Amino acid sequence: MPAYGYFLATEEFAPAELLEQARMAEQAGFEELWISDHYHPWNAAQGQSPFVWSVLGALAEAVSLPLGTAVTCPTVRTHPAVIAQAAATTAVMTGGRFRLGVGSGEALNEHIVGGPWPPAHVRLEMLEEAVQVMRNLFTGEEVNHRGTHYTVENARLYTVPDEPVPVDISGFGPKATALAARVGDGFITMSPDQSLVERYRKGGGGGKPVSGGLKVAYDQDRDAAARRANKLWGNQLLPGEMGQILPSPRHFEQLSPLITDEAAASSFPCGDDPDEHVAALRAFADAGFDHVYVGQIGPDQRGFFDFYRTKVLPRLRGDA
Template sequence: MPEYGYFLATEEFGPAELVEQARMAEQAGFQALWISDHYHPWNAAQGQSPFVWSVIGALTEAVSLPVETAVTCPTVRMHPAVVAQAAATSAVMTGGRFRLGVGTGEALNEHILGGPWPPAHIRLEMLEEAVQVMRNLFTGEEVNHHGTHYTVEKARLYTVPDEPVPIDVSGFGPKATALAARIGDGFITMTPDETLVSRYRKGGGGGKPVSGGVKVCYGPDREAAVRQARELWGNQLLPGEMGQLLPTPRHFEQLDPLLTDEMAASSFTCGDDVDEHVGALGAFADAGFDRVYVSQIGPDQRGFFDFYRTKVLPQLQSAPPATPGDGAIR
């Protein structure tokens, strides 16, 4: 049976709200936390974007749940040596309950320093080298690295956890999935795609954990929930590579007229039908995922947590166990 976690959306909520949501998640019975790492929100309606590492520090004092970034881009906006220090400190503060989720990022967050936004194959190269740099630094030994994309000279992390920080790699297509299988301690993807999970496991991922996330919009008025999902998270409805290539929230907002409530209704689980929410998360279990993270869209966080605590999580936790050998986290 998968573990079920809560996904904290830094694009939509400020630091104090995120910490309070983490407390409610723990009280509701969620077993872990994801937290997004953005410089910008996707659109002005979301309206927030606190520095994730500061929020993680607050989370370590507020809850006892494991925490993972979903995901950090350690290649452009922040040098991997700096990300390694942030991740190592987070692991120490959580007592080893921190995982670093990484990916190739989006121009939305990474363009801010004025450099070029590389094509996908170069970003994958950069990510692989960045992971190598961070793993070397997690040893606590002095690191010198002169690679294709990064230079590190006489760098040493003095504050490191007892065990190296696990690095999970995000992927949505075959090339990124292959990279995750080759270099990751786990795999992150956002759709319950059994084919991707199989590709990851057969490509070298074996029994390493596979994690996925889903956004829902709980509320007693389904039509209102659908509208809210479209208004706040319509960016997830855009096809192709637009999510990786558009550089500002304003550009995403310019595409709003192309998005409809019907598209949102078919993409997000909205309303208060228990079976629909159970089915949305259960699809990940059926596809072989080990952890599933759910995020509530909009301000009715307390209603969401009450709904999941009393109605959704009990059904999910009483479901038959997944197929043996699915890489469940112990």
Template sequence: MTEYGYFLSSEEHTPAELVEQARMAEQAGFTSLWISDHYHPWNDSQGQSPFVWSVVGALSEAVSLPVETAVTCPTVRMHPAVVAQAAATSAVQLGGRFRLGVGSGEALNEHILGDAWPEASVRLEMLEEAIQVMRLLFTGDQVSHRGKHYTVENARLYTVPDEPVPIDVSAFGPQAGELASRAGDGLVAMAPDQALIERFRRGGGGGKPVSAGLKVCWGPDREAAVHEAHRLWANEQLPGELPQVLPTPRHFEQASELVTPERVGENVPCGSEVDVHLAAVREYADAGFDTVYVNQIGKEQRGFFDFYRTKVLPQLA
């Protein structure tokens, strides 16, 4: 049976707001949390980008729900040995209720130290090696590693959970899907893509968990909700590899000028019609996802949680 979690948007909200949303999510009946890991927001209108590991620590004290980063890039901006330490500490704080979601990242966040931004095939190669390094460190043993992309010398994590941190891999294409199948403990996606799940299962994913996220914009006025979704998240409708290669929020703002409010309204569930929200969420459940994470766009958070608590989640149970 599909479960339903809440997706915390680090790009839109302050640390205190994220923690309060997590509390409301638990009270509303959501069973787990995703939280995005960004250095920059996608555009200046979103306006935030707190350090995810600090917020995860606060979540461990505020709620009893499992938490997963969706997703962390452990390849360029942060060395995988450092990500491994952050993830292991988070897992200890959460009593084992932590999963590390990883992906190959975007130039938006990863170019900030002036490093070259590799092409997609190299980014996936780096991600696979990074996963290998982190798995070695999660054992708590002393690790030395000299690979094609990373060097680790005499490193040991002294604070580790009883079980290694599960690593789920984000996949948006065939190559990433193959990587997720052979190297991941689960699959992360952002579309109701049944074919992606089937490829993951055939490639070695077996019975591993598959999770997906979607954005909605609840509000009493659908037109206003569409406007808010377009103002904050028009970038979600950009095609192809643009989201992976554009380097600054300003570039995303320029590209998003090509995205119309009508296109956003066609692709993002907006307004307060229960059937619209149910249909969007069920599309992911019908595709075969084990957990679907819903994110509410904008400031109407309390109304959203009341709506899902009373109108949506009871019908999905």
């Protein structure tokens, strides 16, 4: 049976709200926490985007649950040597409860420092080299590195955890999945795709953890839930590479008319039918996932946590 965690959305909530959600998640029986790492929200309606490492520092004291980023891009906006220091410090502060989830990023967040946005195959090359740099630094030894994409000179992390920070790699297609299988400590993907899980395990992932997540819109009014899901997270339903190449929230907003409330209702669990929510999370378990994270869309966080504590999590765990 997978472990069920809560997915904190930095794009949608301010730091104090994220901390309160984390506390409520722990009280409701969620076992783990994920948190997104963005510079921009996907659209103005989401309205937030705090610096994830500041929030993680507060979370380390606020809750006792394992924490992870889903996901950090350690390649363009921030040099991997800096991400390594942030991750190592977070792991120390949490007593080893932290996993670093990484991915190849989106132009939305990464292009802000200028320069071209690399094509996908180059982004994957950069990600692999970045993971190598970070792993070398996690040893606590001095690192000198001159690679294709990164240079590190006389760098040493003096504050490191007892064990190296696990690095989970995100992937949505065969090339990124192969990279995760080859060099990752775990695999992250956001749909219950059994074929990707099998590809990861056969490609070298073996028994390493596979994690996934989804958004839901709990509400007693299902139509209102679908409207909210579309307004705030309809970007997830855009086709192809749009999510990776569009450079600003307004560009996502320009495409929002392409997504209907009906499409959102068929893509996100909406409303207060426990069967719909349970089925969506069980799909990940059936596909072979070890960890499943769920995030509530919109402001009714307390209603969501009460609903999951009493009607969803017990069924997923076989208690009801």
